[in-house]
Amino acid sequence: MSRNDLQVAQQAFDCWPASVFVESGMDCSDACIRLLDALDGLERGESGWRDIAALTRQVLLTSRATYGGDPEVAVPSSRNFPTVDEWQVAQCAVSLRADDRLGIRAFDWHPPAGSDGAESNRLAAEQVRAVYREVPPEGPPLLPADPFWKATHHYDCYRGETQRQAARAAVLKSGGALTVALPTGRGKTAVAWSKMLLSTHGVTVVVVPTVVLALDMERRTAEAARADNLDLSPVDRFAYIGSLDDGLKQAMRQHMRTGRQRIIYTSPEALVSGLASALLDCARAGHLQQIVIDEAHLVSQWGVDFRPEFQTMAGLIGDAYDLSPAESKPTVLLLSATLAQQALDVLSRLFTFGHRSPDLVWGSELRPEPAIFLESCPDNDRAAKILSATTNLPRPLVLYTTKVDDAKEWANALRSEGILRVGCITGESSESERRGVMEAWRGYTVSGQRITTKLDVVVGTSAFGLGVDMPNVRTVLHACMPESIDRYYQEVGRAGRDGRPSVAYLCTTPSDESVADGINRPTTIGNELGWNRWRQLLSSGKQVGPSRYRVQKSAIPVHMNEGYKQSAQWNVKTLTLMAQAGIIRLHPPTWTESVVAAGCTDVEREAFYEDLHDLLEVELLRGDCQDEIGWSAAMDEARHQVHSSQRQALASMRNLIRGDECAGRIISRHYRYRLENPSGAQLTTQPVCRGCPACRRSPDLSPGVSTPEPCPLLPFAKEESESLREWRGNQPALFIRIPSGADCQQLLVKLAQHGLSIYSGLNRSEAERLQRAVPNCPIIIDDPSAYIPLVETYEGPIVSIVATRQLPEDIHHRLSLELTTYVVGPYDIVDPDRPGQFLRDIIPSISIEALMRSL
Structure with a gap:
């Protein structure tokens, strides 16, 4: 939290270049801690003037957004600190104090709202201001x-x-x-x-x-x-x-x-x-x-x-x-x-x-955290716009590019402009480089030890960020046009993983279009060359099992006499596309006695491991694709699916950049799934939008962020065995009769040990006692207050505990649907459909004593 930010920051400015020790119990935001770290590195040249200005304005705006007022800090006017002009570039008001220090207050700043209207700009300012506000997120129910x-x-x-x-x-x-x-x-x-x-x-x-x-x-x-x-x-x-x-x-x-x-x-x-x-x-x-x-x-x-x-x-x-x-x-x-x-x-x-x-x-849901800002500009204007955004938007911050060289150039350009707390990660970064950047950015090691932050900004390509557990990234910038809506949405999702609001600003130029289009069009080999390459691979490979062959990735087709590295890439491309087409299944080669000649020597074994990086095993799957006609038809279909999917993803990205439609609605349309059944039903993702150009122009049409949570059904594999099936015979239900007031704990233990995990009508303390009795079995209790209770939807077996003579309506309905149910209750439960008749006379039944003896 930020309760003590202003006090601690002022102490740090007052005693600089000495360091400030944050006392135990002081509440300081991440931005304040980063400011202290940046001040410590200022004289050593580890921090630049924009780093100090950016973090100072973030501390001031966090305090203002959270607690109100118009906070101010007094900072030195020494040569290491930003000048008056530089403070103003960082959207700060500057006043000269009697002690020659500078009084600094911060102004709001936001990227272009997408419309020049006053209401659009007001909403844009509020959406960015929300990122500074230190309020815990509500989160899911x-x-x-x-x-x-x-x-x-x-x-x-x-x-x-x-x-x-x-x-x-x-x-x-x-x-x-x-x-x-x-x-x-x-x-x-x-x-x-x-x-x-x-x-x-x-x-x-x-x-x-x-x-x-x-x-x-x-x-x-x-x-x-x-x-x-x-x-x-x-x-x-x-x-x-x-x-x-x-x-x-x-x-x-x-x-x-x-x-x-x-x-x-x-x-x-x-x-x-x-x-x-x-x-x-x-x-x-x-x-x-x-x-x-x-x-x-x-x-x-x-x-x-x-x-x-x-x-x-x-x-x-x-x-x-x-x-x-x-x-x-x-x-x-x-x-x-x-x-x-x-x-x-x-x-x-x-x-x-x-x-x-x-x-x-x-359970697909869109992220409610990002407010999306979009801008298109001439190529020679983008550098200034990205620099301004990097200076004035909250940190930690990620700047994405498409090309590795662009990422390196952007990192160097930011350093030359006074942002020294910047790192770079691309697909060419080594393991140690990635680890070093991540530790310096997070402020703790991979072992969890707290260290001084050295970086606030990371420039990266799409190779950066996946699976990175950095919860408090506040801003994502794009100095490029992502080649697909998937890439854009995943990269925007690097921010706000702690559930708090974030800013996503994408700045495109005309030259981005051709780059995105080129990357979006995956190059695949044609049928004639591909078929010849495949037959060459297969004929030069070694059969290691039924319909299974070991091939060399670097095998050169007969029409080539050099370029084995490029040939290996084409071979792998061809094989992976064949795998997507279902023609083959790819396997990594493994050394087992079943796939090598009898009497193999240690030399042969060593040779295998020496060549392992160049080997791949293919299993033939479809007999109708073992001739050129069938092979070509299957590959055409696979190419069509890949290219169609890529084109749609790029079209959605272009649609989003235009800003004519809610970004959340565009993204939600992409993340839907048509089921493979005759009904053609779709699983959808509800649109969510905290802010985008279209919704700032027409806020009444925005889907907002308060959409219903998905309620996915619990799947059940019908072919899974059930050890108590024999007691039901061909019937879907079994009634287990118990004496009135009897403790059925031991029965439930036995049922759980036989694979029955889901229970309705069991109170929480009884269920937790059952879990302790069977610690290796998952005990699940149906929540009757759930939007879709399991007893009404789950197709697998459920144990239902009935305490009275009256069969609950939901259990009665479940039995009418002929879903597998084990009813445990008193001997004289009445069948609601047949007055005067008992449940024991309608469905197979057994006494608790008889069942326990059998189990």
């Missing part, structure tokens, strides 16, 4: 936690209905894949951990897109393990990354094979290389419990031209699934906050196991 959620995470509540259904689905899912569209800030990590924490054995593998995120998750996991005294790793390490010591890597792989490494975070590249054999051994031994893919939309967005391992890993996961014993198939959890049609279609194709396509929990 808190809902009472299920017993398993409280037992595993010690949370009394869920953060909304979407998290509740996602958490339930994750622990109930047994084998197969589950896709979860869950908004940022709703605790995806806790959802991913729940199954692991409920059990005492089994390995969870979490695939993340960045090393920084893997290290951050390792820190959080280690803290949780220490807090609850959990034995999750014999080596107390969880991030399997390139910089890890080889001995630790070997130990983690071995503990994964034996099931003792309960959770491990890694990248797609490491999963399909160093971890591949350990993953398969773990699965074969029945230890693989869960595979989690975070930011799952990247499988389709990045998997073709960039980081193809995002798609290759699907084949490895499929191998692991097939190798797992029938009674212990792993669950594959696909998590993302933003899933559009094409991304979901690709995930469904890649992660269908047997006939089990992924289940879906659709």
Whole structure:
């Protein structure tokens, strides 16, 4: 909070260049702490005049927006500090004081509102002012936690209905894949951990897109393990990354094979290389419990031209699934906050196991935090506009560009203009460079230790930000035109992850159009060359199993005699597009005795690992695509889907930039999913807008930010076994008769041990007692106040506790729908449809004593 900001900031200015110590109990905002850090670095040349001016105005505006008044601070007029003119450039009023210091007050500033009208500018000013206001966000409605959620995470509540259904689905899912569209800030990590924490054995593998995120998750996991005294790793390490010591890597792989490494975070590249054999051994031994893919939309967005391992890993996961014993198939959890049609279609194709396509929990919501500002200007005007925005908008701040060279140029340009607390991250940045920038920007290390902030601004390409847990970013700028609405929305989403308002300012120029158009048009090989390349790959490859071949990525087609690096890229592009078309499935090569000639030597084994980076295995899937005609037809369809999706995403981006329509409505139309069923029904995302040019012009037409929360249904896989099915025979229900006033706790324990997890009519204390009795079984209690109670919608089995002779209406309705139900209640429950008849005479029934003897 900012209660003591002005006092602490004034003390810092008064005693500069000495440092100020913030006393315990003082409430200081992040901006104030950053100002102190910037003042400490001013004489060493680590901070520039714009850094001091920007952070000072942020402290002043935060105090004014939160507490009112027109606050002022007195600052030195020495050569290190901004001059009078420079303070004015930073939208500050300057007065000369008697002691030769300068009195500084801050003015409001906002990017162009999108209209010259007074009302538009008033709304724009208020939308930016809200970013400075230190008010805790309301957040989603808190809902009472299920017993398993409280037992595993010690949370009394869920953060909304979407998290509740996602958490339930994750622990109930047994084998197969589950896709979860869950908004940022709703605790995806806790959802991913729940199954692991409920059990005492089994390995969870979490695939993340960045090393920084893997290290951050390792820190959080280690803290949780220490807090609850959990034995999750014999080596107390969880991030399997390139910089890890080889001995630790070997130990983690071995503990994964034996099931003792309960959770491990890694990248797609490491999963399909160093971890591949350990993953398969773990699965074969029945230890693989869960595979989690975070930011799952990247499988389709990045998997073709960039980081193809995002798609290759699907084949490895499929191998692991097939190798797992029938009674212990792993669950594959696909998590993302933003899933559009094409991304979901690709995930469904890649992660269908047997006939089990992924289940879906659709909790898609737009972020309410950003106020969107749009401006188009001549090429030579953009530098001044971005510089002004970087100086006058709140920090921490991200500036996005499209090209790596542009990012470097922008970072250097900002430094030359007095913004020295700026870093740069692109796809070319090394692991250590990324980590250094992130630590200096956040103000703490990956191990959680507080350090001095060195950066407030990060310039980056789209390679920066994914999965970065930086909750208090306040501003996102774009000095480019993103090539898709997906990229724009994901980058805007870097800000406001703590639920507080943020600013998104996009400044485009005419030259951006051709850049975006070029990137948006993925280059794919033509049918004639592609078919020849594919046949060459296949004929030069080695058969390693039924319909499975090991090929070299760098194989050069007969019509080429050089350029193997470019040829390898084209080979991978061709193969990944074939995988999207369903012609093949890609697998990383693994050294197993079943796929090598008998009597292989150590030299051959070493040669295999020497060439591993250049090898890929393909499994033929479609017999109708093994001739040129069928192959070409399938590839044409795959290209059409990719190109159509890309064109639509760019068209939506152009539509947003025009500013004629609410940005929230444009984005919401993109994030919808047409179900693959005869009805053609759609799952939609409701529009949300805190501010955009169209809504500032016509505020009465704005959708606002108070839209209803999604209420996703809880999926149920009908093919899953149920051990008590024999007691029901062919009937959907079983009535378990109990004596009046009897304690049925032991019966409920037995039912839970036989896989029945969902209970209605059970009060919270009884449910929590049941969870303690069966700590490895997820206990879920139906909330009758929910918008869609489980008893009315869930197609899987539910245990319903009835305390009176009258059958509740919702249970009666459930029985009429012939949904699987175990009714536990007194002997003389009356059937509402048949006066004078008892429930025991209508549905199969058994006494509690007889059932307990059998169980």
